[in-house]
Amino acid sequence: MHSLVFEDLLVMMAAALVAALLLRRLGLPNILSYLLAGCVIGPHVTGWVGEPESFAFVAEFGVVLLLFSIGLEFSLSRLLALRGSVFGVGGFQVVLCALLFGAAVYLWGTTVQAAVVIAGALALSSTAIVIRELSSLGQLHQRHGQLAVGVLLFQDLAAIIFLILVPVLAGAEEGGLASEIATALLRGAVLFAILMSVGKWLLPPLYREIARAHSEEIFVISTLVIVLLAAWLTHGFGLSMALGGFVIGMMLGESSFRHQIDSDIRGFKDILLALFFITIGMDIQVDLLLDYWPRLLLFAALLMLVKTALIALVVGLTGEDRYTALRCGLNLAQSGEFAIALLALGQLSGVVPADHASFIVLVAILTMAVSPLLLRYSERITPWLLHTLGVAPPVAAGIPREAEIHQGGHVIVGGYGRIGRVLAGLLEENQVPYIAIDNNVAVVDRARAEGRNVLFGDSANLQILRSCHIDSALLAVLTFRSLEQARAMIAQMRSVGINTPVIVRCHEQGHVRELLSLGANRVVPEMQEASLAIGAQMLELLDVDHSVIRQQLEARREHHGDVS
Incomplete structure (x- = not known):
């Protein structure tokens, strides 16, 4: 049986x-x-x-x-x-x-x-x-x-x-x-x-x-x-x-x-x-x-x-x-x-x-x-059908497709930590609608209590991004725990036809060109950028010329592959 x-x-x-x-x-x-x-x-x-x-x-x-x-x-x-x-x-x-x-x-x-x-x-x-x-x-x-x-x-x-x-x-x-x-x-x-x-x-x-x-x-x-x-x-x-x-x-x-x-x-x-x-x-x-x-x-x-x-x-x-x-x-x-x-x-x-x-x-x-x-x-x-019934279509029917109301028009922010809150604040100041995603329930509760549009979920999950209408979003800023996760996610997004511009923020550094080749529009290695920001402040206090500082920082970004 x-x-x-x-x-x-x-x-x-x-x-x-x-x-x-x-x-x-x-x-x-x-x-x-x-x-x-x-x-x-x-x-x-x-x-x-x-x-x-x-x-x-x-x-x-x-x-x-x-x-x-x-x-x-x-x-x-x-x-x-x-x-x-x-x-x-x-x-x-x-x-x-x-x-x-x-x-x-x-x-x-x-x-x-x-x-x-x-x-x-x-x-x-x-x-x-x-x-x-x-x-x-x-x-x-x-x-x-x-x-x-x-x-x-x-x-x-x-x-x-x-x-x-x-x-x-x-x-x-x-x-x-x-x-x-x-x-x-x-x-x-x-x-x-x-x-x-x-x-x-x-x-x-x-x-x-x-x-x-x-x-x-x-x-x-x-x-x-x-x-x-x-x-x-x-x-x-x-x-x-x-x-x-x-x-x-x-x-x-x-x-x-x-x-x-x-x-x-x-x-x-x-x-x-x-x-x-x-x-x-x-x-x-x-x-x-x-x-x-x-x-x-x-x-x-x-x-x-x-x-x-x-x-x-x-x-x-x-x-x-x-x-x-x-x-x-x-x-x-x-x-x-x-x-x-x-x-x-x-x-x-x-x-x-x-x-x-x-x-x-x-x-x-x-x-x-x-x-x-x-x-x-x-x-x-x-x-x-209207013509067959002898009814003249209204003028509104002739509006060209490009004049139709644009769908989406929002930004997706993956992660609502310190950087995510800054990004959300900037978007609010510029009156750009956004959806933030975070997998820390306490963070989500606090943000929603403050009236922020923050949802519980994993931003490294394609289904979660789809439910936030990533197909029609203006931009997505996504944070990944590892390069492997970032590689897999970007490749998956592009393979299913999602062409939304993506800024990738990684805790690790390296392999930036690879992420760009997979379809990321910008890549920001978090630890590297933090160290370069500290380095810039250090050199300024040592009275190094600003143009020299800028050249040295760009050289290190180029060396680590951050060509974004």
């Missing part, structure tokens, strides 16, 4: 690897690769893995981690800053789409309970795809991008409601459905208050103590235990375990430890999420695709058309021009990863029949596959 499980696991991971490598060339997200791999190896195609139910626990835990990761990306401060688009546009969009899609699938022949779950799944969009594409295109701070982010934030809030409803719908009779839902919402509110209190008062000091251990293993284990405890607590309240993961992710997403948490558990999380989406793919009844592919394509097209139209209508009612409204609609036209997770929960709970879940998942996959293209070419598609 153990041998069979091991072989199935090997087949699943190998299939995921092959699919990800192939679909990556097409620019499609890994989620689709894993779903495709699951379809191929599942019992409905090759049968290489004949019993997907053996991995049901992995699937459920994968949902918890998926919602935890979505929660980490949730931002209460951004929600308040965008409250107009969040509660106005987002609220109307979710309600209208849910009512329309719920009525449609109920007439299709589902139960009321299944209609609620499916409507919730279809009303929400893909946060991962939209944020990634808008960020890479430099459109997050354009008006249509801000509106899209606001709607996605409300969708994250709506996700909490749907997560509360799934287990209730599984056990409720239609006659007492209203009272069951009211009771569940009350339990959810109590649970939310408990987890909010834990996240605000208990987790910060706990993570400060964990951070002092300076151990990635302890960080990973601690985070997993916290997520599992939250899932266990929500399960004890009779609610979905995924709800606990999402709420605790929201709480940790507001802390200074967020980036380090995300970085430390990313590998573990990604593997489990890959297994989760593979198990979902194995449950997809592929014969539906073969028998009903015209209907699937039609449903996918209708879903994207209706969502685009409804979102554009709601945005237009807020006073935005038609161009912005339509681009926002195109941004959010797809279904998303939450739809797949919600349908998986619905199927595991017995609320949504397997064939219905498979059909809707296939529709969601088709919309997610098309979505990156819609996002990338919405600037061209929108004027064409």
Whole structure:
């Protein structure tokens, strides 16, 4: 038995690897690769893995981690800053789409309970795809991008409601459905208050103590235990375990430890999420695709058309021009990863029949596959659609790309010691935004108490730098403990296409030319510069001519390879 499980696991991971490598060339997200791999190896195609139910626990835990990761990306401060688009546009969009899609699938022949779950799944969009594409295109701070982010934030809030409803719908009779839902919402509110209190008062000091251990293993284990405890607590309240993961992710997403948490558990999380989406793919009844592919394509097209139209209508009612409204609609036209997770929960709970879940998942996959293209070419598609509808595009649509709002524009300061504080002070005096990173929790706490933008993390970790948007930063000043670490980090940054100018500060000296050849723009050997500064002061007190001092210092910099 153990041998069979091991072989199935090997087949699943190998299939995921092959699919990800192939679909990556097409620019499609890994989620689709894993779903495709699951379809191929599942019992409905090759049968290489004949019993997907053996991995049901992995699937459920994968949902918890998926919602935890979505929660980490949730931002209460951004929600308040965008409250107009969040509660106005987002609220109307979710309600209208849910009512329309719920009525449609109920007439299709589902139960009321299944209609609620499916409507919730279809009303929400893909946060991962939209944020990634808008960020890479430099459109997050354009008006249509801000509106899209606001709607996605409300969708994250709506996700909490749907997560509360799934287990209730599984056990409720239609006659007492209203009272069951009211009771569940009350339990959810109590649970939310408990987890909010834990996240605000208990987790910060706990993570400060964990951070002092300076151990990635302890960080990973601690985070997993916290997520599992939250899932266990929500399960004890009779609610979905995924709800606990999402709420605790929201709480940790507001802390200074967020980036380090995300970085430390990313590998573990990604593997489990890959297994989760593979198990979902194995449950997809592929014969539906073969028998009903015209209907699937039609449903996918209708879903994207209706969502685009409804979102554009709601945005237009807020006073935005038609161009912005339509681009926002195109941004959010797809279904998303939450739809797949919600349908998986619905199927595991017995609320949504397997064939219905498979059909809707296939529709969601088709919309997610098309979505990156819609996002990338919405600037061209929108004027064409407006012209087709007989509407003249506004003047704002013709603004050239170089006049668009510049993304990033900040400086990353790695290390917030004495030098880091000086650099941050200079940046503040010159009104240049910055993000400082330090792995000393006491330093971070003091700096944040003073109102400084300092986060906990290791600046020698590429994932931490990515979470600080190094791709769009003006400059990064990074401190490394050793030359080996500096070499590895600079080489890794340049190999993945990060072209941000970097000033490297090393405690050691030597090999400066090598770091410059790897891609560093400036290199400052800390000990050497300190000794040269002391030497300059010494020679001045000895009345040596300033020009002679300058020549001698430059000669020593050249001798040690500091040609920056």
